Amino acid sequence: MKKSKQISKKRVQRTATKQRSVLPEAGGAWPLIGHLHQLGRSQPAHIALGNMAEKYGPIFTIWLGVHQTIIASSWEMVKECFTTNDKAFANRPKGLALEILGYNYAVVGFSPYGPFWRQVRKMVTLEVLSNHHLETLKHIREAEVNDSIKEIHKLLVKNNKVLLEMERWLGCTALNIICRMVVGQRYGKATTKVENDKNEQCRKAFRKFMDLSGEFVVSDALPYLRWLDVGGSEEAMKKTAKELDDVTKEWLEEHKQRKISGGVKEHQDFMDVMLSIVTDDDETSSYDVDTIVKATCLIDECIHGSCRNTNFLYYFLQVKESDMKILVYLQAILKETMRLYPAAPLLVPHELMEDCTLVGYHVPVGTRLIVNLPKLHRDPNVWVDPSEFRPERFLTTHKDVDVRGQNFELIPFGSGRRMCPGISFALQVTQLTLATLLHAFEISSPSNEPVDMTENGGLTNPKATPLEVYLTPRLHAQVYA
Template sequence: MASKIMGYNYSMVAIAPYGEYWREIRKIVLLELLSNRRIEMLRKVRESHVRKAIKRTFDHWSHNKDPISGAVVVETKQWFSRLIINLSIAMLFGEEEVADESQLLKSIRSLLELFAEMPVSDCIPWLRWMDLGGYEKAMRKTAEEMDSAADRWLKEHKTKRNLKSKEEEDFMDAMLSLFDASSNQTHPLGPDNDVIIKSTCLTLLVAATDTSSITLTWALSLLLNNYDELRRIQDEVDTKIGKHSCIEESDTNQLIYLQRNIAFTSTRSTLFTHEAIEDCTINGYHIQKGTRLIPNLAKIHRDPKVWVEPNEFRPERFLTTHKDIDIRGNHFEMIPFGSGRRMCPGITLGLRILHLTLASLIQSFDMKRPSIEPIDMTQSPGLSSPKATPLHVLLTPRLASDLYG
C-alpha cells in the first residue's frame, strides 16, 4: 500500500519492479547525477553548503557562547538534516535554500516511517476499507505533501527551462530535457512524464537526506562516547590538512581514520523489501518465485561468526583484521549500500558527502558531550534506524575566525 500511495504507484526507482522501466530510470540517474563527471561538476555546490553550515554555527557561537566555558550547545541531529536536505535540493533542483525545510523534513521522516509499517491490509487485502491503524489516511496525507513540493519545483523548472545554459542545468532540468513534457508517452507501469520526473527526483531527495543525516548523527554519537577516537581523527585532520585552510572534498582521501569510522557507522540499516524473480535454492532452502524478504543488514554486519565482539565500537578493525573489506557490495560481510543489480547507485556521492561533512565539523570545532553521561544510543523504528533522541553537543571553534567567513 505504501508503494502504491506514496511511491506513485511503484514509479519510484527504489521500489519499481525489475524490468525495462527500472533499467531506463536507473540509467538516467547514473548518467545525469551520479556519473563521475557530474559528481565532480557539483563538488563546489557541496563544499559551499558545508561551509555555509559551518559559518552559521560559528555565528551562533559568537552570539550565544557561554561566558565561562566559551562553548555553545548545538543540536547536531537537526544540523545534519538541515545541511543535507539543502545540499541535496541544490544538486537536484538548483535551489539554494528551501523555505519550508522543516515541513519537508517532517514529510520525509513520515514517509520512511510509514514505509516501515506493516498494515493489516497488506496481508489481508479485503480489510483495507477499515484502514486499521489509520495508515492509509496518513500515507495519503504524506503523499500529498511530497507531491506538492515536487510539483512546485517541476512548474518552476518548466517556466525557466529556456533561460539556463547547459552548465547551469540541475538534475530536474536534465530530466526535462530527456522527456518531452507535452507528449503522452507512457511506460510499462503507466506513469506520464511528469510523474516519472517527480517520483525519480523525490526518490533521490529522500534517499540522500535520510541516510546521510542519520549516518552522520550516529557517527558523531559514537565519537562523543569515545573521545580517544575523536582525538585520533582530529589529530589526523590537523596533520594531513592543517588548521590554516578549510577542508576540501579531495582532502578527505587522506583521512583514513575518519573513513573507517564512517564504515563502522554504516552497519546500522535494513534494505527495502526484495522479491525473488525466479525459483531458487539458498543454503538448502527452496525459495519460491514471488517470495518477499527484508534483508536485515544490522544482523549481517554483527554476525559473531565473522566479527569479533561485533557490538563493540572498534573502527581500528578496518585497518587490521578486516582491512581488505570495502563497503561497495563486493564483500557480503558488510553491504550497507546493498549489492548486485539493485545496490544503491549513489554510493560514491554519498561517501563524499559523509566524509566532507564530518571532516569539516571536526576540523572547525572542538566537541564534547553536554554532561558526563554517555550519549543516548536508543534507536527509533524505521528502515534506517534513526536516533530516537536529539544529539546535543558542546562546540568551541578551533580555527582562526577568518576561516569561518
C-alpha cells in the same frame, strides 16, 4: 557398471529430495497473522528477528500475514541471494507506502523490476550519480557544508557554545546539497517568515516520508484489512504525499516555465536533464512525464554520522573533498558506524520473480526476502568483539573490506542489481560533512554523559532520543566564519 548407475541414481534422488524440501520455518506462527505477533513488541523488528536467528539459524522463513518471507543474516546466504539468484530476487514487493508515497511505485528504488526500472536507474546513474558528474558538482557539496558551519558560527557570536541537534543539522545540510544538485536551488533559502515556515514544512515532510516508508502497515501483511486503515497509516501517508507533491510540483513548474521562456542556466540540474530526456512517446512506462520527473526527483535523504575527536584534521585550513583520501581513520570511523548502525537495518525487501534453489532448498516464486544487517554485521565468526565500536579494525584485520556491495560481510547499501546507486554520493557527503564539523568545533555531549544509542524501528534506524551535542569553536575556526 550396474552398481555405479545405482549409486548415481540414489545421489540424484537425494539431491532432488533436498531441492524439493523447504527452508526451516520459525515456530510459533498463528493462524492468519503468522509471526506478526512476535514482531509487534516493544523492540525493533531487526532485534526480534536477530533473536529468532539465534534459535533457527542464519536463514529461515516466517509468515508476515499471508506473505512467506525469508530472513537472511549471514554473509554466505546473502551472497548466494545477490549473486547466483540476483535476478530472481530483483523484484520489490508491493506495499501501501510505496504506492502512496512513491507515486504508485514510480520511485526508482521501489519500482518493480522491468524496463521502466532499468531505464530510470540508468538515467539517474548517468546524469546524477556517475563519478564524473559528482566530481563536477563537488563545489556544491563544499559550499553547502561550509555555509552550514557558518550558520553555527553566527550562533556562537553571542554564546561560548551552541547546543546542536545532530540529526536535524545533518539532515538539513544533506537536503540542501541534494536540492541544489536535483533542482538547482537550496531548500533552506528564505528571506521572510512565510518562506521559513514553508521550508520547515518541507523538511518535516521529507523526514515523515522516511519514517512512513519504514513503518509497518497491517494491510501489507493482511491485504483484506486495508479498508480499516488500522493505525491511521494510509491517512498519514496521503497527507505527506500531498505535501511532497506540492513541493515537487512547484519545482517542476518553475523548470518548465524557464524552459519555455528560454532562460539559460550555467549548469543544468537533474530536473532540467529529465525534462529534456523523458517524453510521452516512451513505451516502457505507463506513467506520464510529470509523474516520472517528480517521482525520480523525490529526495531520499540518508546520512550516517559519528562524532570523534580526530586531531589530524588540524593541519587543514579548510577541509576539501580532495583531503578525504588521506583521512583514513575518518573513513574507518564511518565504516564502523555503518557496520554497527546501518541506516536501514532491514534492507528494502526483495520478492522472488521465479522459483529458485537457495542453499539447496527449493524456494517458490513470490517468496519475499529480508536481510537483517545488524545481525549480519555483528557475526562473531567474522568480527572480533562484534558489538564493540572499533574503527581500527578497518586499518588492520579488515582494511580491505569495502561498503560497495562486494564484501558481503558489510553491505549497508545492499548488493546486487537493486543495491543503492548513490553509494559514492552518500560517502562523499558524509565524509566531507563530518570532517568539516570536527575540524571547526570541539564536540561534547550535555553533562558529558554517554550518548543514548537505543534504537527505534523505521527505515532510517532512528534513535529513541535525538542526539544533541555542544559545539565550541577550535582556535583555527575563524577560517569558516
